[in-house]
Amino acid sequence: MSRGIELKSFDHEGRRRSSSVELSGSAECVRQKLDLLRRQSSEDASSALPIHSLGRVDIGARLRTTIPGNEDASCRVEACGLTLDEAARRMAEDGPNKLTPPEVEALWVRFLRTAFGGLLNILLWICVFAEVILLLVYPGQKDLVTPAILSAVILITALLQLYTEVKALSSMEALRDLQVGEAVQVVRMDAAQRCDLSVSAEDLVKGDVIFLDAGQRVPADVRIIHCSSLEVDNSTLTGETMPELRSSAAEPANMLSTEARCLAFSGTSILKGSATCVVYATGDRTFLGQIASTMKSRPPKSSLEIQIEHFVHTIARVALGVTGLVLLSDLLAPKLRSFSVPEGLLPTVTLSLMIASRRMSRLHVVVKKLDAIESLGCVSTFCSDKTGTLTAGVMQVQEVLLPFGEALEMKSFEAEVSGRKGSMEALATAGLLNNNAQVLQTSSGELDVCGSPTEVAIFKAASTMLGLSIRDAAPEQACFEIPFNSENKWMLTVHRQQNEEFPCRVVIKGAPEKILSLCKTGQDFDCKLRGLMKRGLRVVGLASRQLKAAETPETFEGAALSDCNFPVSGFDLLGFFAIEDPPRDGVKQAVMKCKDAGVKVVMVTGDHPATARAIAKCVSILGEDEEDDGKKSESFKVLEGDDLDSHLPEEDFNGLSASSQAFWQQAVQRARVFARVSPLHKRIIVQAYQFYGQDGLGDIVAMTGDGVNDAPALKQAQVGIAMGIRGTSVAQEG
Numbered sequence: 001m002s003r004g005i006e007l008k009s010f011d012h013e014g015r016r017r018s019s020s021v022e023l024s025g026s027a028e029c030v031r032q033k034l035d036l037l038r039r040q041s042s043e044d045a046s047s048a049l050p051i052h053s054l055g056r057v058d059i060g061a062r063l064r065t066t067i068p069g070n071e072d073a074s075c076r077v078e079a080c081g082l083t084l085d086e087a088a089r090r091m092a093e094d095g096p097n098k099l100t101p102p103e104v105e106a107l108w109v110r111f112l113r114t115a116f117g118g119l120l121n122i123l124l125w126i127c128v129f130a131e132v133i134l135l136l137v138y139p140g141q142k143d144l145v146t147p148a149i150l151s152a153v154i155l156i157t158a159l160l161q162l163y164t165e166v167k168a169l170s171s172m173e174a175l176r177d178l179q180v181g182e183a184v185q186v187v188r189m190d191a192a193q194r195c196d197l198s199v200s201a202e203d204l205v206k207g208d209v210i211f212l213d214a215g216q217r218v219p220a221d222v223r224i225i226h227c228s229s230l231e232v233d234n235s236t237l238t239g240e241t242m243p244e245l246r247s248s249a250a251e252p253a254n255m256l257s258t259e260a261r262c263l264a265f266s267g268t269s270i271l272k273g274s275a276t277c278v279v280y281a282t283g284d285r286t287f288l289g290q291i292a293s294t295m296k297s298r299p300p301k302s303s304l305e306i307q308i309e310h311f312v313h314t315i316a317r318v319a320l321g322v323t324g325l326v327l328l329s330d331l332l333a334p335k336l337r338s339f340s341v342p343e344g345l346l347p348t349v350t351l352s353l354m355i356a357s358r359r360m361s362r363l364h365v366v367v368k369k370l371d372a373i374e375s376l377g378c379v380s381t382f383c384s385d386k387t388g389t390l391t392a393g394v395m396q397v398q399e400v401l402l403p404f405g406e407a408l409e410m411k412s413f414e415a416e417v418s419g420r421k422g423s424m425e426a427l428a429t430a431g432l433l434n435n436n437a438q439v440l441q442t443s444s445g446e447l448d449v450c451g452s453p454t455e456v457a458i459f460k461a462a463s464t465m466l467g468l469s470i471r472d473a474a475p476e477q478a479c480f481e482i483p484f485n486s487e488n489k490w491m492l493t494v495h496r497q498q499n500e501e502f503p504c505r506v507v508i509k510g511a512p513e514k515i516l517s518l519c520k521t522g523q524d525f526d527c528k529l530r531g532l533m534k535r536g537l538r539v540v541g542l543a544s545r546q547l548k549a550a551e552t553p554e555t556f557e558g559a560a561l562s563d564c565n566f567p568v569s570g571f572d573l574l575g576f577f578a579i580e581d582p583p584r585d586g587v588k589q590a591v592m593k594c595k596d597a598g599v600k601v602v603m604v605t606g607d608h609p610a611t612a613r614a615i616a617k618c619v620s621i622l623g624e625d626e627e628d629d630g631k632k633s634e635s636f637k638v639l640e641g642d643d644l645d646s647h648l649p650e651e652d653f654n655g656l657s658a659s660s661q662a663f664w665q666q667a668v669q670r671a672r673v674f675a676r677v678s679p680l681h682k683r684i685i686v687q688a689y690q691f692y693g694q695d696g697l698g699d700i701v702a703m704t705g706d707g708v709n710d711a712p713a714l715k716q717a718q719v720g721i722a723m724g725i726r727g728t729s730v731a732q733e734g
Helices: 027-047 056-063 084-094 107-116 119-137 145-177 287-293 303-332 345-362 371-377 386-390 421-433 453-466 512-517 526-534 587-596 609-618 641-645 658-670 679-692 708-716 729-733
Strands: 002-010 016-024 184-190 193-199 209-213 221-233 269-281 381-384 396-404 407-411 438-441 447-450 480-482 490-496 504-510 538-547 572-580 600-604 638-640 673-675 701-705 719-722
Touching: 056 221, 056 269, 084 184, 107 119, 107 145, 119 145, 209 221, 287 708, 381 386, 381 679, 386 609, 396 421, 396 453, 396 526, 407 526, 407 572, 421 453, 421 504, 421 538, 421 572, 447 453, 453 538, 453 572, 504 512, 512 538, 512 572, 526 538, 526 609, 587 600, 600 609, 600 679, 609 638, 609 673, 638 641, 641 673, 641 679, 658 679, 673 679, 679 701, 679 708, 701 708, 708 719
Parallel strands: 381 600, 381 701, 600 673, 638 673, 701 719
Antiparallel strands: 002 016, 184 193, 184 209, 209 269, 221 269, 396 407, 396 572, 438 447, 480 490, 490 504, 504 538, 538 572
């Protein structure tokens, strides 16, 4: 018996594809062949889908690794991951999990390029060559001093410049040494036996099953297969200071990988919770590596290089004509005249830049290229990232709000509040109870607070309000907890207390509107709270209620307000914490100095427009009178990434339509804040200022940043300024 069958499937672009096969033999044989074909068809279909859209079984098949069962925590106890032999094979095939470092010129090559490169050096060497030729033509004239001194000046100048740049590179290496990654817990198999290992991040390979906890950096691009209350800090990639929740659930295939909540990317940090993950990309194949690969192009010439080239071209044209006449007159003259060469120009420029470099080093600024110092003095537009650059990069409580009758009183959490001490203590105590921040000991032996930036900020403020040290303020363990998630927008904890009438206390923390809806108070505080949020502050409310003995169950249960087996209404409002990532000290004064010097200062950030606008006003990038009227395309004061998408150039700005060129001309002239922008947007914004700035002549642009998302723009700008220890190595390479 023989039957033909056609299997139909769809590729990743939605096109139908089919394959025919002849089936023959017994019914059991036919069934086995059909099962095999279905599995092959399923594997073909899943291989075209992004990894964030796959389930556990398909993830294992895609990465050719073992992910046991359907139980979320099974990887913690069962044999899983790669075999030791397979891990060694993949390491040999893919290489270590690290970015390919940029090519470094040998010292002798760099010296030769410095000594013999550039038009000015070439002209000076031509002068040396001419002096030698004249000695050969006129052997009676033994003037060996001029060519010898000129050669020595060129070579010594090259050595001085080489010394300064090598010293800067050694300082950069010292900064990178401070960013060495920690060991990672990974599980592999040896003869089907589970092997729990602690390996260096560089030894990870695709398919490894790893375990991550709060405080760790994500060592590679990973797919989360199980997590518990997981929050990550993506600010180095996106520029947003707020933590992002993560889950293990698959996401739609058409979602961007950077938006998928089941993925975590190399270089980001775990703020809260724990996760079991499988590595799907390492080294240059990570998202961070792809950004680094866009920075291989040669950076634009500095303004000093352009000016010296222009000067040398002008002098060369004049000198060629004059030299011919002078040489002719000297040859016809009865008495030979000496030649004059401007050999002092080169060492004067180099020594001036070296002096400036030493002065900047005293201000903790490492100068990679000497001519960048002169370019910095010529900057006409200063683009800056927000998070960690203009701001401190650390969430801090700025104010506390306490309910008082029909109003909210705004107080400094560090101030003594007469008559309101009890309310302050109640709010602070609740802030410590309902808190998942952890007190850990650092490598230096000091105590530090780790966890979600919001919870760390509340923990530190609450301990200050109660006059407690970090050690004494360590939060007590709750007997029951419902963790925060993006749907609930609140976190609930239950705490036992020594009180027969009220044996338990419930504390809830979260978004103001959620907390107010659960409280007994009927006051409307929306206007006050909305004003704080408009300033870019994140407002977190706290409330509590006592549980009577009759209301307290033996075992607390529930995952939402609707299914809790204890009362979750009638709370007493305790107050609110107003939190923000504040501007760095001195930033506002620096911005004002730039404006006084005629330099435009522009914020370029991936953060939310409201937050960006509030910080821009705080540091005087936007004036208080420069309110955005909501018509972004007309006002141009604050632009978002979505506004730029339809005007992005494919190659350069010359190929843009007339409407897109008009858009960029207006943006360069009027915009002062670019928000919700990607790394590609940042690079193109810098290019736009270089192309359209100063009425088409082009701006000299400086870019400041610290994250991976800033690296392409840092590379594109004439002057790239990367932050030190906080800055990522990719940003520093820019």
